[in-house]
Amino acid sequence: MSFQILGGSTHIRKVPEFLSQISSIASANSTVIQAMDAGKVAGEKHVSFAVRKTLRAIEENYNAAKDPGIEIMRYASGKRQIEEAFSMGIHEGDMDLVFVIMGDTEGVNRSMESLRSVISEKDVISYSSRKRDNIISQFGITEKEIEAVGEEMIPDLVIERVALVDVLK
Numbered sequence: 001m002s003f004q005i006l007g008g009s010t011h012i013r014k015v016p017e018f019l020s021q022i023s024s025i026a027s028a029n030s031t032v033i034q035a036m037d038a039g040k041v042a043g044e045k046h047v048s049f050a051v052r053k054t055l056r057a058i059e060e061n062y063n064a065a066k067d068p069g070i071e072i073m074r075y076a077s078g079k080r081q082i083e084e085a086f087s088m089g090i091h092e093g094d095m096d097l098v099f100v101i102m103g104d105t106e107g108v109n110r111s112m113e114s115l116r117s118v119i120s121e122k123d124v125i126s127y128s129s130r131k132r133d134n135i136i137s138q139f140g141i142t143e144k145e146i147e148a149v150g151e152e153m154i155p156d157l158v159i160e161r162v163a164l165v166d167v168l169k
Contacts, residue, residue: 003057003102004112005047007038007109008119009112011094018090021118022099029111034069036076036088038096038124038137047125050075051100051161057166066154070099078139078161087138096124127155 006081017051019035037150041047053075065071065082074085090097097119103110103141135141135154139161146154 001102001106002105003051003100004108005044005125006099006101006112006119006121007041008116009094009096009119009124009125010119012090012092013093015090022100022115025111025114025118026101027093029103029107029114030109031101031111032068032072033102033111033115034072034100035090035092036073036098036100038098039125039134040088041076041098041125041127042131042155043127043134044125044126045102046155046158046162047076047098049159051102053162053165068102069100072102075162075165080165093165098125112162 022033025031036047051072052073054063054068057071057075058068063071064080065074070082070085073088074080074082077085077088077151078123079085099115101108101115103111128136129151132151132154135158136146137160141154141157141161149157
């Protein structure tokens with residue numbers, strides 16, 4: 001199974017309608033598509049690590065969510081509980097978002113093309129200081145941790161939280 005990550009901006013008028021549109025694209029291409037709030041993503045390494053953890057959990061049959069998209073969000077959010085993972089979800093209004101698309105290579109490529117008509121593609125995945133407060137809140141990163149390792153290590157602290165999701169079961 002392959003995966004791709006796509007980021008950009010859009011305006012979501014109604015979340016259920018948007019999710020229905022995304023679900024239609026996924027179904028038409030036999031893929032899994034998960035949308036997440038880019039403001040809580042600490043870079044491509046963060047998302048890729050969460051996807052790899054998801055694939056391993058599914059392969060080894062210890063996934064908490066039956067839906068692979070929800071499992072991706074569970075890892076990406078650094079939360080053990082599925083309900084808490086929705087803190088990485090989308091909302092109405094203008095927002096930056098990240099899509100994870102999983103499936104066979106052809107399906108992933110077709111889904112990516114369709115999703116490009118839904119968003120204005122731009123780099124919203126990379127960590128930046130404007131994401132700092134959302135990220136430290138989302139992942140429970142303390143100022144003492146930041147003082148100990150430095151601001152530039154915040155994305156690594158996020159990956160540490162993703163890695164700990166399984167340990168905290």
